[in-house]
Amino acid sequence: MYPSPEVNFAPGAQVQGRAELMSSVLDARIALVGFPSVGKSTLLSKITKTKSAVASYAFTTLTAIPGVMEYGGAEIQILDLPGIIEGASEGKGRGRQVISAAKTSDLIMMVLDATKKAEQRALLEKELEAVGIRLNRKPPNIYLKEKKAGGMKINFMSPPKNLDEKMIYNILRDYKMLNCEVLVRDENCTVDDLIDVIMAPHRKYIKCLYVYNKIDCISLSYLNTLAREPHTVVMSCELDLGISAVVDRAWEELNLLRIYTKRKGVAPDFSEALIVRQNATIEDVCDQIHRSLKEKFKYALVWGASARHVPQRVGLNHPVADEDVVSIVSK
Numbered sequence: 001m002y003p004s005p006e007v008n009f010a011p012g013a014q015v016q017g018r019a020e021l022m023s024s025v026l027d028a029r030i031a032l033v034g035f036p037s038v039g040k041s042t043l044l045s046k047i048t049k050t051k052s053a054v055a056s057y058a059f060t061t062l063t064a065i066p067g068v069m070e071y072g073g074a075e076i077q078i079l080d081l082p083g084i085i086e087g088a089s090e091g092k093g094r095g096r097q098v099i100s101a102a103k104t105s106d107l108i109m110m111v112l113d114a115t116k117k118a119e120q121r122a123l124l125e126k127e128l129e130a131v132g133i134r135l136n137r138k139p140p141n142i143y144l145k146e147k148k149a150g151g152m153k154i155n156f157m158s159p160p161k162n163l164d165e166k167m168i169y170n171i172l173r174d175y176k177m178l179n180c181e182v183l184v185r186d187e188n189c190t191v192d193d194l195i196d197v198i199m200a201p202h203r204k205y206i207k208c209l210y211v212y213n214k215i216d217c218i219s220l221s222y223l224n225t226l227a228r229e230p231h232t233v234v235m236s237c238e239l240d241l242g243i244s245a246v247v248d249r250a251w252e253e254l255n256l257l258r259i260y261t262k263r264k265g266v267a268p269d270f271s272e273a274l275i276v277r278q279n280a281t282i283e284d285v286c287d288q289i290h291r292s293l294k295e296k297f298k299y300a301l302v303w304g305a306s307a308r309h310v311p312q313r314v315g316l317n318h319p320v321a322d323e324d325v326v327s328i329v330s331k
């Protein structure tokens with residue numbers, strides 16, 4: 001789905017948006033984000049065939065270096081990004097462009113130096129938050145619809161703990177949403193949640209895997225503490241330790257499904273998988289095969305985890321599961 005762009009961070013250079021990057025052959029994109037010299041480029045060189053310069057000084061990497069990681073028949077782009085620093089979201093060290101490139105990814109691998117202070121993680125998260133990235137979170141459970149007229153209609157499922165009607169009214173007015181319908185569905189919603197919903201086109205909800213590198217330099221007890229944190233993996237690129245576990249975990253987080261196709265009377269083709277996203281249906285599988293296949297679609301036969309019995313005869317809206325075998329029968 002993505003070509004491999006050499007994203008240029010020279011002053012004035014434009015970072016391509018996701019839309020422009022779609023349409024090629026890769027199935028997903030992972031961005032390596034972190035402070036300088038945490039080992040992002042070292043990791044890229046380990047998990048792809050691309051070599052990105054590695055050195056002990058900060059800002060060795062100055063442009064986004066794309067590599068391709070092959071996994072279970074899928075091709076995943078790994079984007080090695082320049083290191084970012086505190087204040088990056090305000091433009092320090094061209095950080096805004098770097099973070100914006102991360103915004104186009106399906107998964108952020110936040111590479112952290114296990115020998116550095118624990119605060120580094122929160123500092124980085126703050127920089128990503130500031131450009132509208134929300135890590136490991138779902139969009140707030142607030143329904144908001146703009147109207148042409150009729151003023152504001154504010155409703156709650158149950159009384160919110162952190163919001164009241166007056167606050168909501170004031171915020172909507174500040175954002176010039178004078179005619180709209182609001183339904184707060186979750187009592188724990190905050191002012192920030194409401195603003196995220198108002199700003200929805202500028203918010204990006206991305207999964208994040210925290211990758212602590214350089215565990216060769218820390219104590220075993222601290223390593224155990226780090227490894228127990230949620231969404232966290234630990235590794236040492238230097239000692240080649242834990243790299244394959246990092247890759248496995250990244251694959252799991254991407255939640256991509258491998259679908260094998262089968263022609264009538266022929267054994268399934270396990271040499272090439274179609275890669276679709278989580279919650280994909282037979283319709284998405286058809287679209288991956290050919291744009292107009294849907295129009296000729298009669299039914300599909302499915303073998304695998306998504307089938308109640310094998311083969312199960314299903315329609316376009318049947319949700320598929322990882323490693324299903326699908327046979328499309330057309331009119």
Ligand SMILES: Nc1nc2c(ncn2[C@@H]2O[C@H](COP(=O)(O)OP(=O)(O)OP(=O)(O)O)[C@@H](O)[C@H]2O)c(=O)[nH]1
Binds near residue numbers: 034053061
């Ligand atoms: N001790 C130790 N050093 C490592 C490890 N991985 C990488 N390094 C060293 O850390 C330094 C920085 O590595 P890079 O891969 O250049 O780091 P980077 O994050 O790409 O840095 P920038 O591009 O400057 O942001 C190099 O000297 C690496 O050899 C590791 O697991 N353990």
Ligand SMILES: [K+]
Binds near residue numbers: 036037038056061
């Ligand atoms: K470096």
Ligand SMILES: [Mg+2]
Binds near residue numbers: 052
């Ligand atoms: Mg680098």
